[in-house]
Amino acid sequence: MRRRNRKQEPLAISEVELDRLTRDLDDAHHAALPSMHESLAEWRESDDDVRAGITRLVSTPASRRAFLLGGGAVLGGFALVGSGVGSGVGAAVTRTRASVPAAAGQKLTGDLAVVALAASLENLAVGTYQAGIDAANKGSLGDVPPAVVTFAQTAQSQHQDHAAAWNGVLTGAGKKAVSGVDQTVKTSVDKAFAGVKDVPGLAKLALDLENAAAATYLGAISAVKSPAGIKTAASIQPVELQHAAILYFLLGQYPVPDAFAKTTTARTTSDKIG
Amino acid sequence: MGIDDVRLRDLLEQSQDLHSDAMTTTRAALDELVELGHDARRGREEFVAMAPVDEATRRATLMGGLPKSGVLAAAGLGTAMVALLASPAFADKAMDVQMLQTAASIENLAVATYQTALTLDFIGGASANAVVKAFAMKTKDQHAQHAEAFNAATTRLGGKAQDQPDPVLLGVVDNAKPSLTGPAQVVDLALELEDGAAQTYVANTGTYSNKNARSVAASIMGVEAQHVAVLHAVKALVAGGAAELIALPPDATKLPAAAGSVGFPNSFYPTTDARPANEGAVQ
Numbered sequence: 016m017r018r019r020n021r022k023q024e025p026l027a028i029s030e031v032e033l034d035r036l037t038r039d040l041d042d043a044h045h046a047a048l049p050s051m052h053e054s055l056a057e058w059r060e061s062d063d064d065v066r067a068g069i070t071r072l073v074s075t076p077a078s079r080r081a082f083l084l085g086g087g088a089v090l091g092g093f094a095l096v097g098s099g100v101g102s103g104v105g106a107a108v109t110r111t112r113a114s115v116p117a118a119a120g121q122k123l124t125g126d127l128a129v130v131a132l133a134a135s136l137e138n139l140a141v142g143t144y145q146a147g148i149d150a151a152n153k154g155s156l157g158d159v160p161p162a163v164v165t166f167a168q169t170a171q172s173q174h175q176d177h178a179a180a181w182n183g184v185l186t187g188a189g190k191k192a193v194s195g196v197d198q199t200v201k202t203s204v205d206k207a208f209a210g211v212k213d214v215p216g217l218a219k220l221a222l223d224l225e226n227a228a229a230a231t232y233l234g235a236i237s238a239v240k241s242p243a244g245i246k247t248a249a250s251i252q253p254v255e256l257q258h259a260a261i262l263y264f265l266l267g268q269y270p271v272p273d274a275f276a277k278t279t280t281a282r283t284t285s286d287k288i289g
Numbered sequence: 290m291g292i293d294d295v296r297l298r299d300l301l302e303q304s305q306d307l308h309s310d311a312m313t314t315t316r317a318a319l320d321e322l323v324e325l326g327h328d329a330r331r332g333r334e335e336f337v338a339m340a341p342v343d344e345a346t347r348r349a350t351l352m353g354g355l356p357k358s359g360v361l362a363a364a365g366l367g368t369a370m371v372a373l374l375a376s377p378a379f380a381d382k383a384m385d386v387q388m389l390q391t392a393a394s395i396e397n398l399a400v401a402t403y404q405t406a407l408t409l410d411f412i413g414g415a416s417a418n419a420v421v422k423a424f425a426m427k428t429k430d431q432h433a434q435h436a437e438a439f440n441a442a443t444t445r446l447g448g449k450a451q452d453q454p455d456p457v458l459l460g461v462v463d464n465a466k467p468s469l470t471g472p473a474q475v476v477d478l479a480l481e482l483e484d485g486a487a488q489t490y491v492a493n494t495g496t497y498s499n500k501n502a503r504s505v506a507a508s509i510m511g512v513e514a515q516h517v518a519v520l521h522a523v524k525a526l527v528a529g530g531a532a533e534l535i536a537l538p539p540d541a542t543k544l545p546a547a548a549g550s551v552g553f554p555n556s557f558y559p560t561t562d563a564r565p566a567n568e569g570a571v572q
Binding site for chain 2: 158160161162163164165166167168169170172173176177180214229233236237242245246249250251252253254255256257258259260261264265266267268269270271273274275276277
């Protein structure tokens with residue numbers, strides 16, 4: 016990634032001090048991982064519960080159906096392009112079961128459909144950050160501040176962790192991992208990315224993705240049946256919102272705009288994955 | 290300092306508009322609680338045990354979650370737990386209500402703590418960084434709204450609203466007050482409270498038996514995590530003697546590389562320092 020070439024003012028802040036803080040925080044991250052693994056193991060062990068959750072879908076509350084079958088959400092500030100989400104709602108709600116038809120060639124329903132959706136969103140985030148890093152390395156975004164480089168690399172790494180966690184659930188349940196992305200959202204991301212010319216443009220796109228992921232997890236917490244699934248979503252949603260807070264800050268916007276997290280940009284299992 | 294007060298006010302107003310949208314989600318959850326309460330009174334099943342949260346998890350949340358690090362670890366929690374568990378009132382209360390009351394008690398304490406901080410000149414006075422002051426004011430208001438939401442959920446489940454602070458954490462805050470001699474100490478205390486709140490709500494989200502109570506907590510936990518992210522960044526910049534970089538918009542070119550990631554240290558939000566579920570329950 017191309018960093019700023021111009022001579023910078025000496026930093027009053029000590030890089031050594033910040034490096035030490037970062038190492039401490041990295042240690043904390045690794046300390047949190049065992050708890051996460053326990054949660055995933057619990058989910059795998061309660062595979063019967065996951066499967067039972069699938070069968071319970073037929074008689075689910077309206078909010079669960081809406082999440083699983085599609086709600087016509089938009090991603091951040093730009094409407095989905097050619098997604099068919101809006102037009103598909105009427106048809107979708109007439110179905111009795113949610114499914115992810117394009118998830119690695121397998122049909123998934125119920126909680127596992129939500130898991131696949133989550134994995135695909137994480138994969139999309141990883142890919143989008145990579146595209147941003149590649150664009151920066153080519154010099155397409157102009158000068159890129161060091162803090163933005165660190166942000167993108169760290170956020171991307173955490174999204175990889177999230178994707179691995181969700182795929183661990185799928186493989187633990189005897190399903191294939193999702194290596195593809197949410198194509199419905201990607202259509203919009205691709206269009207927006209084509210117009211990104213600088214760091215703020217990329218940051219706005221990343222912010223939309225982070226908020227959409229967080230909203231999806233908040234919706235999932237109400238929709239999935241598996242306790243371990245709820246725990247997993249609950250452990251990730253705050254991290255996506257932390258990414259969003261730093262992006263707001265970098266964009267010069269107030270970093271905690273809402274007293275309550277929203278579900279308005281949540282994705283649904285009617286999204287195409289592949 | 291590079292701070293545009295007019296722009297900051299504009300941003301706060303914009304965020305207020307966004308907040309109104311967000312409230313819709315939480316109000317919907319609370320409204321559902323009312324409807325479900327009516328259903329329950331009609332003898333329907335939806336009111337209870339909406340998700341099969343296992344008893345072991347609930348027990349672990351109730352008994353566990355004692356902080357393993359930080360100033361909270363030294364707060365004599367074992368004694369407090371024993372006292373609470375021995376209370377007859379404890380046995381009579383549904384765990385969901387206790388968790389909601391504890392959450393409200395944490396929020397009440399956060400409101401009081403930020404209010405106290407704002408009386409300090411270097412946080413709320415003339416010598417304060419404008420962004421830090423605005424953050425303290427806005428965050429205090431957000432915590433007040435969280436307390437209101439938790440209490441609304443509590444009363445709609447048949448419990449009593451909690452208007453008192455978490456008794457254990459109150460001791461921590463009281464002990465810390467004499468040492469609040471500069472922004473760094475205030476940020477440390479706020480960070481401890483915010484992270485404790487976030488970890489508690491993350492842990493509890495996996496434990497609530499009532500789906501709508503869970504939704505209320507889930508809609509708040511990420512916001513506390515955002516407070517944590519901001520405070521981590523502020524802490525690092527203050528510790529590095531670069532408080533002037535705490536500005537909206539920031540001079541991103543001058544931010545050190547580590548500032549880009551210091552706000553979100555974990556891929557998965559931890560729960561090791563979550564507060565016990567009944568710590569702030571109404572006695």
